[in-house]
Amino acid sequence: MANLEAELSDNGENWSLGERQMLCLARAVLRPSRIVILDESFSAVDQTNQSTLLNVLDTAFRDSTLFLITHRLDDVLEFDKILVMQEGQAVEFGPAEDLAADPDSAFYEFLETTLLTY
Numbered sequence: 001m002a003n004l005e006a007e008l009s010d011n012g013e014n015w016s017l018g019e020r021q022m023l024c025l026a027r028a029v030l031r032p033s034r035i036v037i038l039d040e041s042f043s044a045v046d047q048t049n050q051s052t053l054l055n056v057l058d059t060a061f062r063d064s065t066l067f068l069i070t071h072r073l074d075d076v077l078e079f080d081k082i083l084v085m086q087e088g089q090a091v092e093f094g095p096a097e098d099l100a101a102d103p104d105s106a107f108y109e110f111l112e113t114t115l116l117t118y
Contacts, residue, residue, distance in 0.1 A: 016044065017043075017044035018044040018045045018046065018049070020044075021041055021042065021043070021044055021045055022045065022049065022053065024041070025038075025041060025053055025056075025057070028060075029056065029057070029060040029061075032060065032061070032064065033061075033064060034063075034064050034065065035064065035065045035067070036057075036061055036064055036065070036066045036067070037067045037069070038057075038066070038067065038068045038069065039069040040069060040070060040071070041068070041070075042054075042070065042072065042075060043070075043072075047074075050074075050075075054075075054078060058078075066079075073110070073111070073114050076096060077096050079096065080095065081093060081094055081095055081096075082094070082095075082096050082099065082107065084099065084105075084106050084107045084110070086106060091106050092105060092106055092107055
């Protein structure tokens with residue numbers, strides 16, 4: 001994380017992408033909304049900071065609807081419900097544990113494929 005005394009260059013060019021993402025998330029927390037949309041907001045954040053940020057978001061937006069657009073499996077497993085999209089179409093919606101338990105589910109297939117590649 002950037003030093004609070006560090007000077008920020010134009011457009012934040014001296015900050016990493018992860019630091020910029022965390023700054024944007026901090027701004028979102030400081031301006032609570034009923035609906036929050038995060039698009040690949042953790043793509044450049046390490047696992048430790050991501051876990052911390054998800055806890056902060058859970059607290060800050062407890063009474064909000066939070067949409068997290070991501071390709072990372074570990075991001076979605078903690079959410080109440082997930083929407084699975086394929087080729088630009090919504091194909092499933094429901095609790096992650098329900099979709100993960102259904103062998104006919106696209107999410108189940110995604111889990112199987114992902115687990116095989118690790």
